Amino acid sequence: MLGAGDLADLTAFRHELHRFPEVSRHEAATAGRVVQALAGLNPDQVETGLGGHGVAAVFNGAADGPTVMFRAELDALPITEISQAAYRSTIPGSGHLCGHDGHMTLLMGLGRLIARARPARGRVVLMFQPAEEDGSGAAAVVADPRFADLRPDWAFAIHNMPGLPLGHSSLKAGAVNCASQGLKIILSGKTAHASLPETGVSPGLALARLIPAIAGLGQGGALGPDYRLVTITHARLGEAAFGIAPGEAELWATLRTMRDDQMAALRDAAMDLAQGEAAAQGLGIRFEHHDDFAASVNDVEAVAVLSQALDALAMPHDAGDLPMRASEDFWRFGQAGTRSAMLFLGAGETHPALHNPDYDFPDALLAPGIAIFHQVLRDLLG
Structure with missing residues (x-):
């Protein structure tokens, strides 16, 4: 498990990402920060420049088995942030106002746990995907010739969701995004x-x-x-x-x-x-x-894996208001033949909405989000 020191480090990492947001297709410096942070985790393979500025870190298990991918997004939004936080955006007209800084930090926390105890089998891919906000990033990653060697059997993602109680998840099989x-x-x-x-x-x-x-x-x-x-x-x-x-x-x-x-x-x-x-x-x-x-569709088996993980952690979940009007490009990985699913993790019922100028990812979601991913990894790969 992650300790207080880990969470302090990860919170500082998120705040650093938050200070330097980069919009879709321009995430070069963000990708560089991710690569630098991954170096201390000793992955077996790191691919950069995937589908633009994408980064993938691969951790091999002790024996052969399935490949499980966990995905986060690199990009921010072309919106001016309104915040008094010490770590507010330093880039005029740009802000991490959808929480992708938090999503990247979830993967980095998972990477810390993997570095300390590799899975018994298979391999894990931490995918830091570019250009989600304009819909081009996942498709570009899948089209990259190097993705063929990374192609996962399973793919999972978490998106924070204001309006839901903090730590409560919305999850369902079938259509989830327009x-x-x-x-x-x-x-x-x-x-x-x-x-x-x-x-x-x-x-x-x-x-x-x-x-x-x-x-x-x-x-x-x-x-x-x-x-x-x-x-x-x-x-x-x-x-x-x-x-x-x-x-x-x-x-x-x-x-x-x-x-x-x-x-x-x-x-x-x-x-x-x-x-x-x-x-x-x-x-x-x-x-x-x-x-x-494309319309996003959660795979039935992948949803069952996430649901099992949430139950094991005694974390509440239901279908909530799914499907939703908003769009997501994560399903491009599912279209490539991967069993994929995304859950929506509550950021608080009164938390500012996604894409609002005063939105900020809640640091309180780091520990539960990392725990969900880690439980999925242990359930699938041991």
């Missing part, structure tokens, strides 16, 4: 002098019509197999000038569904609607796709 995708619609016409708008081609009317029309394709409601939600997140028309009739416009929308096949249908419907409006107004149109998250 699929989501960012759709950018770019309309092009022709600028004109503001006194002669008829000599140009303005996308203004098309933009005004598309905002309610595309939002109307998915109005939310109860989560279920046919759930669809479209959120308009940004719109821009022309230049910020009084003398120019606009010649271009952008509309950004986040599409959200419970199933991947529904996502494809919703995306196609939105693009068809936009193409029809552009044609009617004599506009050019192109699309960009961003932040592509």
Whole structure:
């Protein structure tokens, strides 16, 4: 077990990560801090630069057996932190406001326990994954040729969850996170002098019509197999000038569904609607796709392993409000043939919500989170 000195060290490590947040695809210094901390744990193998800035530490057991992966995320958010903490972000416009600093620390604590007592069999992979927040990181890691040699039989993750009682877990098999995708619609016409708008081609009317029309394709409601939600997140028309009739416009929308096949249908419907409006107004149109998250599904057997671990530790758990609207890219590992599951560990009923500017991972979750991972490891690998 970890002692008070271990927890003090790990808390200091989390605070150091918190002070220097890096957004998706820019986590080079964070990865460097992880590699430096891993060196003292003597892993048998360390891979860097996985799928971008990903880091994987491998610890071999005494005999052959399955590979078990535990995953944390490296990236922070492009949000300014509002905090009086001594360890608040030192990077303007960036903050660890989703708790990935805490998730990395859970893996580092697990690494300390493994370094002191290797598993009886198999091997453990501690995966520090890049770019979760934009949905690209897990897919990039899986696509990295080196991942073939690391491919786990089992994969587990913990995400802290404000709104749940501290230390209480939400866990269920099946669908747990929605699929989501960012759709950018770019309309092009022709600028004109503001006194002669008829000599140009303005996308203004098309933009005004598309905002309610595309939002109307998915109005939310109860989560279920046919759930669809479209959120308009940004719109821009022309230049910020009084003398120019606009010649271009952008509309950004986040599409959200419970199933991947529904996502494809919703995306196609939105693009068809936009193409029809552009044609009617004599506009050019192109699309960009961003932040592509597959729907997350927890494997039944992997959920059973987590549930057994929670019961062994006498830690309360239930299905809670799962599935949830928010998206997660952890399922990319499950799509690669791994039995995978994520649980959501309560950060406190009144704790600031994820992505809020005043959010901070509770240090009180370090010990229970590490204990859950360690119990899973012992149950699977001895």
